[in-house]
Amino acid sequence: MSLDDARLSRRALLGGAAALGLVACSNEGRGGLPGGNGGGGARPAYMRYTGVKPDLPGAEYNIPNAFIRYPANPVEAIRKPPGDGKPIDVLTYTNTPIPPKVEQNSFWQEFNRRVGSPVTVNLTPSVDYNQKFATVVAGDRLSDIFLVGAVPQVPQLLAAKAVDLTPHLSGDAVKKYPFLANLPETAWNPCIFNGRIFGVPIPRGAISSQTMYSRADILEKVGVDGNVKSLDEFLELCKAVTDKRQNRFALAGAPTQWVRNMYDVPNNWSEQGKTLVSNLEHEAQEEVFEVLRKLWSSGYIHPDAFSGQNQDLKVRFGNGSSPLVQDTYSAWPSYLQTAVDPAMQIAIMTPPKHDGSGPGRLWRGAPAIGFAAISKKAAGRVETMLAYLNFLAAPFGTQEYLFRKYGLPGQHHKVVDGNPVLTEKGFSEVQLGLMYTADAPWTIFLPEKPGNAEAAFTAMKQTCPTAFTDPVAGMYSETNVRKGPQLTADITQITNDIIQGRKPVSAWAAAVKKWKSGGGDKIAEEFAQALASSR
Template identity: 30%
Template sequence: MSRRTFLSLSTAVVAGAAATSLTGCGSGAKKTGEAASAKVKLPSYVPFSKVKPDLPPNAKGLSAGFLSYPKELVRSVPKTPGDGSKITMLTEIWTQPPAPAGSNAHWKKVNKELGVDLEAILGTDPGYEEKFSAVIAGGDLPDLMWIPPNQGIQHIAELLEAKCADITEYVSGDAVKDYPNLAAMTPAHWKTAVVNGKIWGAPSPYPAFGQVYGGNPKVWEKADGLSASSPEEFLAKCKEVTGGKTWALEPIYVNAASVMSQCFGAPNKWRQNKDGSLTWFQETDEYTEALNFVLKLKKAGVFYPGNPKMADAYTKMAQGAIGACVFANPFNARKDSRVQDPGQAAEILIPFGVGGNKPKHHYHLGTIGYTAVKKGDEKRVRMLLGVLNYLAAPFGTTEREFLEFGTEGTDFTYDKNGFPERSKQGKQQVEGLFSGLTTATTSPFALVASTFPGTERAQDVKDVYAAEQKLIETAIQNPVVGHYSDAYTQHYGRMSTEATDLVNDIVSGRKKLSEWKPFWAEWKNKGLEQMAREFQKSIESA
């Protein structure tokens, strides 16, 4: 995932069904949505049991870990799901586009495996919002349509009600067992696809953990590592490693404030108070203290000067010009660092406490959206759900290997450790298509050795797994995940953009920290207080 999509606070996910399903919806959304969405019966959770991980997952979000590649794969979809018809899919890719369907041998094999003629409309980041709007404006809705949580798309609720299939009866409760790979998704995943008391699509799972600092160990070696036990120690270490052509931190201040707010004990987007009321995390004293600490970091000169592009920041970290960057989660911190430098095993900063208080790591929503299904008769809808069930095949299955790597001998070969590696043809034909298909839906996230570049793949799995275990000790959920607020859909985009701009202005010295609290007092009357009341009502009616 690009850092624009998953790291910038201006587009940060703040709620489950609210953020994922209804970002930016107009006031025409059903006013009864708060209560209805809270009462829907979610699909039963039936974990996939045919492949046993080396490191077990748990219900708190700990990822399954696979230290090696299975010698024998299992089949998870016994029958071809398609009926030979043409289906269209609107989705997003996060890499180079694949070769077109007409000249892509792998795409033709995917069609055969799925039993359909797949036309994929592949959007990019940035640009998916425009692609989405253009497709919808054309009037011919795709059969399958990925709906992201945070790209400012308007009027999603109305679109779902008018044009998409309510799949609740097909997946609610034990009905989901007709689609075993979809049944392996947790209730937390499914919450993100609920709007107005109905389930609208298959979730797109993502790691459960949130933002962390990942650091170049060579830079932090002189400070005895990136880890710290207090803000004072972290600041001292940042000063120690800054000098010459090296700066401790990347200069995306809103991400620094987000990570530091975990250390200062700020809530995960919303705090649920004893009386049931809700407080937005940025209006808390804890976040203000974190922002003040980021201001101290800025004054100490430990942020890289200027505003390098996100990919450049990773490159500069690999080169040693930047000591640490904010990553979407611990997995990305290690993986993305390996991409830049296969020999770099990025350190992961575990949030430290302040003044004897425990930190609060913020869980991520756990999905990147969901794929809705176009309205149709039951036979058509069930066929499309069967296709999505195939796409959700988990690690260790023949379907997952085929989707991710293609055909052995032409698209990939196994290396000396038994890990699949794409050939030149695989990169041209498989990689981009898999990116789009896995955005639409995929299996619950797992730490898999073969996803890490370099030679220390099994150790990377162990290290990230260990970091997750530490994060779990203080991790907290967003209390409004799976709940609906009409006001949120109307006001959040503008509110978060203005907040991000103010963070940048304060840290850069253009405005004063004393302007932060009045900003939120003003926003209470512009929609924030209404959001809190509506989320509270939804929670109380659950």
């Protein structure tokens, strides 16, 4: 079916959800799920999309579905363009280079045509977004749709500047926007404040869990097995892989979280009765630092690990100068795209318990990475804005998803073995930050190289079901917004100092004590209150 074939009417879409594979699921009996500041009663109903059968179903393991091939005849999910002919202004961030302007961007031009409104996207690099967002808020220049940044008094900001979406999205009302209803229930956590819905989430979950990638092809050449069963075996592997004469260091960066996974350090917070305790206070932290110091002093970590950008980690992994790198499962496509050697084989190393007594436990990624709100200035067009966000959330297997991610065939992607693969022009033009405005639930789809989707799915199936969850993921603490960035910067600095030998391991206890008195205890108290109010 071509993109211009007969389309389903909007009435048919909304009235015949089952025909599109959307299955209504009641919230009855599910219990309260935590919100941004409590108030689970406002939560949208869940209507799962089942219109495309996955090659590897992930629901049983609470991980994404995997697909080996994009459907040959993708369903046309939305007939009527969501726009109303008037401009839609969007503020969000990007983790890729800024794309060409609309005048030089054929994807953007076609996107506007399909939306039915000219879309202006104001993009800022993610590392600078919070500062940009604060400036925009101070100048009262919020776009029609804006990704909510980490600024003080978010609940008050949303109440003053954002449309209360509760009447449009609460309960069964969300079914008017079926692809927003397809978003996981827990993904709505950060959008709900005081029982009201103020945004649409950008779902992630298990796919954003951090793991350890390995260059299986290099490990094989060296003669080592990546299936390590203890800390000692991991150290032996790092020693065998490191070869300074060939400018090869085992690890692209310090594997701080992965080593913590060996010691069952909790994911950010753990509950002890009605109290929350930070993982910074965990008894194994000093042992973790001893391991990290040994990795650094032995030369197993790349000497530039503490300088440069995240992209440098991908480059080191791609060119083989560091065959091990800690990153999220969602980063897999970017590693394929930055590969230098076509013979590169990616594998995942599961963390063992340090003492060899079994597998370690990863930290499960948060249900959402953020949410987009609608400005009160656009309140008169709220249904248009929600229809646009619903358009961006069209799931894998639809023509809308195919275009949104891969653009036009022949221009932005080529078809290889039945799968779309971005061209250089496509990679440049399609990066409009759409996935950081609204998105479908993540799907494992790695068409760049056969076998990788299966490998990613198998690795997630083995590691994610037992991963530690953060009990307050998506919840709000005012002190965390105000003081958290500086507290985190201080902890990061002492962490780096200890690993590199500039400070002794014993300095950690004093740093944690300072963190607690400087705001950490207050953050724990506020998160505990938010958790209690959500139950």
